[in-house]
Amino acid sequence: xxxxxxxxxxxxxxxxxxxxxVISWFRIQEMFRFQAFQMYGIIGSAVMIGVISVFLIKKYxxxxxxxxxxxxxxxxxxxxxxxxxxxFGFGWAMTGACPGPLYALxxxxxxxxxxxxxxxxxxxxxxGCLRNKLPH
Amino acid sequence: MNILTQPWPWYVSGxxxxxxxxxxxxxxxxTFGISSSLRHICAACIPGKVEFFKYDWKAESWNLIFAxxxxxxxxxxxxxxxxxxxxxxxxxxxxDLSSMGIKNYSGFVPTDIFSFDSLLTVKGxxxxxxxxxxxxxxxxxxxxxTSGHAIMGLSNLQLPxxxxxxxFFVGGLAMTWFILPWILSL
Numbered sequence: 001x002x003x004x005x006x007x008x009x010x011x012x013x014x015x016x017x018x019x020x021x022v023i024s025w026f027r028i029q030e031m032f033r034f035q036a037f038q039m040y041g042i043i044g045s046a047v048m049i050g051v052i053s054v055f056l057i058k059k060y061x062x063x064x065x066x067x068x069x070x071x072x073x074x075x076x077x078x079x080x081x082x083x084x085x086x087x088f089g090f091g092w093a094m095t096g097a098c099p100g101p102l103y104a105l106x107x108x109x110x111x112x113x114x115x116x117x118x119x120x121x122x123x124x125x126x127x128g129c130l131r132n133k134l135p136h
Numbered sequence: 137m138n139i140l141t142q143p144w145p146w147y148v149s150g151x152x153x154x155x156x157x158x159x160x161x162x163x164x165x166x167t168f169g170i171s172s173s174l175r176h177i178c179a180a181c182i183p184g185k186v187e188f189f190k191y192d193w194k195a196e197s198w199n200l201i202f203a204x205x206x207x208x209x210x211x212x213x214x215x216x217x218x219x220x221x222x223x224x225x226x227x228x229x230x231x232d233l234s235s236m237g238i239k240n241y242s243g244f245v246p247t248d249i250f251s252f253d254s255l256l257t258v259k260g261x262x263x264x265x266x267x268x269x270x271x272x273x274x275x276x277x278x279x280x281x282t283s284g285h286a287i288m289g290l291s292n293l294q295l296p297x298x299x300x301x302x303x304f305f306v307g308g309l310a311m312t313w314f315i316l317p318w319i320l321s322l
Contacts, residue, residue, distance in 0.1 A: 003201050005163055010202035013156055014209020019140075019217070020149030023210070025245040026225045026233070032305075032312035035228040041146030042153065043286060049154025050291025057158060070161050075279065075289050077296040084277025085285075085300040089307015091270025093316060094263050096245060098282040099170040099275060100206060102268075105244060107207035108214025112252050113245070116268035123272025124174040128188035134277065 017104040025096025032093055078136040084127075091120075140217040143224075156283075157291050166198055169284030171275035173203040236320040249320075258322045278303070 017023050020042055031039035056062070057070055064070060092098055095116050097105060102120060105113040127134075144152075160166040177200070179193035222242045230241060238246045254260030275281040278300045280289060286304065289297020 003198055006166075006198045006201045007205040007208070009156070009159060009163070010205020011209040011212070012205075013153070013202070014206035014211075015213040015217070016144075016149055016152050016209075017206070018210055018213035019144040020146070020153070021143050021223055021244075022149070023244050024223050024225075025250070026223060026229060026241065028308075029233065029312065030226050030229045032308045033229055033232060035226040035232075038146050042150040043282075045147060045150030046154035046287050047290045049151045050157040050287055051293070053154070053158035054161075054291045054293075057161060062162065064162055064165050066164065068165060070165055072161070072167055072292050074292075075285075075294040075296040077299065078279070080277045080279060081285075081296045081300040082303050084274045084279070085303025086274070086307040086310075087270050088274025088278055088281065089304045089309075090311045090315070091267045091272075091274055092282075092304060093308040093311035094267030094319075095271055097271070099174060099271065100281075100283055102271070103170070103203050103206040104210030104213075107210025107212075108244065109211070110243070110245060110250070112250055112255070112264070115252075115255060116264050116271070119265045119268030120272030120275075121174050121177050123269040123274070124171075124276045125178045125182060125186075125189075125272075126269075127273045127276040128175070128178060128186045129184075131188050 013100070014104045014107060017101055018108060023097065023101040023104050023108070028093065028096040080134070080136050083135065091123075141219055143219055153287065154291070157288055164198070167284070168288040169199070169280055170203065170206075171272075171281035171284060172196065173199045174272050175276060176200050236317055238320070259319060262319050262322075274307075 021027050022039065022042060027039055030036035062070060099120065102113060102117045106117060157168050160168050176193040176196055179189040179191060183189035225241060238248060240247045249260055249263055255264060278285065280300065282304065285297040285300040290301060
């Protein structure tokens with residue numbers, strides 16, 4: 001039951017993704033073609049709010065609702081950030097979606113996007129299988 | 137009810153997305169990120185003998201529940217708060233894409249290509265199946281996606297996330313400008 005709040009938060013996030021239109025393949029094309037400001041405004045303002053929030057959480061040592069100290073694991077650099085990043089970039093421009101929008105699109109009734117999502121799951125699985133052979 | 141059916145401007149939706157970062161941290165020390173859910177699905181359904189999928193995915197089940205929430209949010213917003221008008225795409229983009237053969241601009245995706253009928257065409261297979269594969273393979277290899285790196289990672293001022301985000305864009309630009317025109321011409 002304690003996890004139901006995450007269902008609600010995911011729900012809200014799904015609604016935001018649809019209303020922000022970031023789930024649109026065309027909006028992603030506008031972004032990569034530098035023909036509209038919308039996506040840059042969304043990502044930029046989201047990051048700005050995120051940076052301020054994390055700064056305030058650290059500065060005032062804000063605790064979780066369970067009274068725990070908030071800890072954010074640092075990201076370790078490896079070559080995957082570059083190679084994997086480029087590969088994801090290809091997929092982002094092809095499908096017009098990153099993982100969050102894939103879920104929202106399936107929900108919105110575009111059932112064919114479930115094929116894209118399954119393929120993404122398969123891609124993750126193949127990465128897991130090849131992980132030791134890939135440069136990191 | 138206009139506010140629910142109209143699209144939200146970037147200065148409303150962007151900050152709302154950003155607020156997911158502190159809310160998830162405060163709700164239980166969760167770092168915002170979606171692509172991990174793909175790994176948990178693998179770990180839960182098809183772990184095989186792969187070391188990478190042998191971990192306690194149930195301990196991370198909040199992430200799967202969050203993903204299920206996104207599906208439900210998409211369902212409610214897509215059916216009940218649907219914008220009655222087509223998305224206002226910039227004219228320049230419509231001109232460019234039309235010259236590459238895209239005709240239908242009414243939905244979230246170009247339905248001339250993104251449909252079950254075109255799954256078995258070269259174009260449809262490349263964009264949906266291969267594109268989806270790249271999304272899943274690339275995000276895990278990169279250690280995160282737009283939410284985990286571009287939003288969560290940058291919010292925490294992580295250099296690896298900045299590098300990954302730049303690479304997302306470089307990959308997207310290369311695809312859009314050099315490879316996509318060729319795929320659409322197939």
